[in-house]
Amino acid sequence: DAGITQSPRHKVTETGTPVTLRCHQTENHRYMYWYRQDPGHGLRLIHYSYGVKDTDKGEVSDGYSVSRSKTEDFLLTLESATSSQTSVYFCAIRENTIYFGEGSWLTVV
Amino acid sequence: QQQVKQSPQSLIVQKGGISIINCAYENTAFDYFPWYQQFPGKGPALLIAIRPDVSEKKEGRFTISFNKSAKQFSLHIMDSQPGDSATYFCAASMEGDYKLSFGAGTTVTVRA
Numbered sequence: 001d002a003g004i005t006q007s008p009r010h011k012v013t014e015t016g017t018p019v020t021l022r023c024h025q026t027e028n029h030r031y032m033y034w035y036r037q038d039p040g041h042g043l044r045l046i047h048y049s050y051g052v053k054d055t056d057k058g059e060v061s062d063g064y065s066v067s068r069s070k071t072e073d074f075l076l077t078l079e080s081a082t083s084s085q086t087s088v089y090f091c092a093i094r095e096n097t098i099y100f101g102e103g104s105w106l107t108v109v
Numbered sequence: 110q111q112q113v114k115q116s117p118q119s120l121i122v123q124k125g126g127i128s129i130i131n132c133a134y135e136n137t138a139f140d141y142f143p144w145y146q147q148f149p150g151k152g153p154a155l156l157i158a159i160r161p162d163v164s165e166k167k168e169g170r171f172t173i174s175f176n177k178s179a180k181q182f183s184l185h186i187m188d189s190q191p192g193d194s195a196t197y198f199c200a201a202s203m204e205g206d207y208k209l210s211f212g213a214g215t216t217v218t219v220r221a
Binding site: 031033035040041042043044045048050058090094097098099100101102103 | 111115118141143145150151152153154155158198200207208209210211212213214
């Protein structure tokens with residue numbers, strides 16, 4: 001499992017509320033990623049990080065922010081959740097190739 | 110716009126048959142092409158990967174065929190088994206760019 005832990009694994013939230021998803025890794029990987037998975041779209045990159053406090057946008061970054069204050073933690077925040085952000089969110093790390101966590105199922109009602 | 114186009118969206122194959130999934134790309138700077146396998150409720154897991162210096166790579170019952178001139182690559186699952194029922198994603202990345210662009214995915218169902 002590449003030492004990746006995502007939390008929460010499942011969450012239901014209301015439109016307009018802030019939501020933070022956490023990704024924790026235990027193996028000191030430099031690169032960390034947040035992807036979302038939706039039917040018909042595959043996996044799309046939201047944001048990624050190449051070191052502490054070093055982050056960059058992916059292809060679907062609108063409405064999301066990230067922070068990485070420690071090597072082991074990469075946080076994804078939805079400042080004001082919308083129904084279009086209902087999705088499965090995967091954290092990933094890079095070790096020669098990209099390895100994914102188990103996912104966080106988010107429903108915005 | 111998806112940089113990697115994957116087809117079909119889904120397929121059903123009989124046990125023992127061959128499953129074939131195709132992917133096409135436009136960016137000639139792509140130089141790494143992995144395939145991921147995902148079971149329901151789980152994260153995608155790396156299955157097999159290829160670089161464009163070879164035309165084929167085989168690992169057990171899984172084979173990647175790569176056609177650089179056509180900018181296409183495909184996954185063949187030989188002797189398909191019910192345990193192969195999963196969603197498969199192709200992906201691509203460029204040298205020095207530590208991000209993957211994914212296809213839309215193919216759901217494979219193997220009937221016993």
